[in-house]
Amino acid sequence: MCAGEPAQFLEDTHKLNSNKLTAYGLTADMTTTNAPGLTIGRVVAQSRNLYGVQTAAVRVQAQVSGRMQNIAFGPEDFPTVGDWVLLRMPASLQDAGIIERLVPRQSVFTRKAAGTTSNLQVVAANVDTLFLCMALDGNFNLRRLERYLAVARDSGATPVVVLTKADLATDFANQLTAVTATAGDAQVLVCDATKVDGWQELQACIHPGRTYAFLGSSGVGKSTLINRLLGSDELATGGIRLADAHGRHTTTSRQLIVLPSGGIVIDTPGMRELAIVAADLDSTFSDITDLARGCKFNDCTHTREPGCAVQAAIAAGELDPKRLRSFHQLQAEQKENKELRGRAREHAKIEKMFGSKKSMKAAMRTAKNKWRR
Numbered sequence: 001m002c003a004g005e006p007a008q009f010l011e012d013t014h015k016l017n018s019n020k021l022t023a024y025g026l027t028a029d030m031t032t033t034n035a036p037g038l039t040i041g042r043v044v045a046q047s048r049n050l051y052g053v054q055t056a057a058v059r060v061q062a063q064v065s066g067r068m069q070n071i072a073f074g075p076e077d078f079p080t081v082g083d084w085v086l087l088r089m090p091a092s093l094q095d096a097g098i099i100e101r102l103v104p105r106q107s108v109f110t111r112k113a114a115g116t117t118s119n120l121q122v123v124a125a126n127v128d129t130l131f132l133c134m135a136l137d138g139n140f141n142l143r144r145l146e147r148y149l150a151v152a153r154d155s156g157a158t159p160v161v162v163l164t165k166a167d168l169a170t171d172f173a174n175q176l177t178a179v180t181a182t183a184g185d186a187q188v189l190v191c192d193a194t195k196v197d198g199w200q201e202l203q204a205c206i207h208p209g210r211t212y213a214f215l216g217s218s219g220v221g222k223s224t225l226i227n228r229l230l231g232s233d234e235l236a237t238g239g240i241r242l243a244d245a246h247g248r249h250t251t252t253s254r255q256l257i258v259l260p261s262g263g264i265v266i267d268t269p270g271m272r273e274l275a276i277v278a279a280d281l282d283s284t285f286s287d288i289t290d291l292a293r294g295c296k297f298n299d300c301t302h303t304r305e306p307g308c309a310v311q312a313a314i315a316a317g318e319l320d321p322k323r324l325r326s327f328h329q330l331q332a333e334q335k336e337n338k339e340l341r342g343r344a345r346e347h348a349k350i351e352k353m354f355g356s357k358k359s360m361k362a363a364m365r366t367a368k369n370k371w372r373r
């Protein structure tokens with residue numbers, strides 16, 4: 001495709017190449033999306049408000065439409081890597097396309113952005129399987145794994161635990177037993193990137209047309225594993241480059257890549273901490289929720305209530321008190337962050353409608369007075 005070719009040409013090519021997007025995970029129900037004048041594509045890269053979008057014919061740069069910005073109340077209303085979008089194609093490849101609509105997500109992984117009180121970060125969308133990576137060296141931490149599992153289980157994607165750096169494990173058998181118990185029904189894989197066949201178990205889990213994301217603390221070996229699957233050091237040598245309106249190039253921190261084997265991988269930036277907003281604690285701590293059915297009170301908090309079956313299990317040595325502490329801690333954190341998020345969205349709505357809270361109060365006063373008269 002040469003630069004400067006008209007949009008009509010791109011539309012025609014789209015019809016000819018409609019199968020190409022299946023390699024990017026397009027499914028039959030999505031192709032029926034009826035949107036005259038708009039082209040379907042998948043977000044493969046993002047750098048602030050600039051997106052790289054793969055369509056059936058070509059890869060374009062795009063920005064969200066003014067309308068989309070106007071109706072957005074928070075980060076979750078903007079596209080992220082992995083999203084399917086409907087866009088108006090640019091007249092030439094020098095220009096940016098306009099993202100008009102977001103196709104409803106099958107799954108979405110969010111976290112609280114670092115350093116801010118309520119800001120949400122949408123890490124990846126439409127992921128089928130989330131590989132939760134934890135290294136078997138000093139990074140090993142079951143409490144952190146519980147946190148990742150809780151967020152992953154709420155995302156709509158299937159979590160799979162990937163234990164990395166098996167060559168550095170000091171107590172492999174016990175670590176594996178503890179992780180298997182913590183993972184519940186989630187599959188557990190072991191990888192060693194230093195061995196020639198040290199990632200075969202992972203490779204066997206990856207299927208064409210399905211989307212995978214690797215999550216885990218910085219340095220656990222996510223990029224190394226993706227590079228092994230790619231069969232090159234592609235990730236290490238820089239990601240997809242996007243150019244802003246001034247022609248300045250930026251290398252994106254997040255990207256979507258199709259592996260030689262056909263699987264689709266979203267590379268996410270390493271996280272120092274995973275602060276939770278949306279989490280499924282009930283299935284992550286199903287041992288505690290099962291025990292809780294035997295508590296005397298329905299609303300038992302498993303702290304000091306009489307007849308608490310959870311505390312009884314701890315006293316009998318059947319439940320690790322650290323696990324209950326982790327459950328309580330995540331419950332409190334989720335409640336606090338949900339409230340913060342709810343307030344932030346309400347605030348954004350008021351600002352969109354009235355400009356500010358002050359203007360809203362003035363508008364309400366005027367309406368009340370009118371009604372009285």
Ligand SMILES: Nc1nc2c(ncn2[C@@H]2O[C@H](COP(=O)(O)OP(=O)(O)OP(=O)(O)O)[C@@H](O)[C@H]2O)c(=O)[nH]1
Pocket residue numbers: 164165166167168191192193194216217218219220221222223224225268269270271
């Ligand atoms: N011993 C050992 N080292 C490994 C293994 N896998 C990765 N490493 C090393 O661990 C370091 C971090 O690996 P990365 O792949 O960059 O980690 P990452 O999770 O992508 O880190 P971020 O990009 O910060 O999120 C590198 O020096 C790798 O060479 C392994 O299986 N064994």
Ligand SMILES: [Zn+2]
Pocket residue numbers: 292295296300301302303305307308309310311
């Ligand atoms: Zn109880």
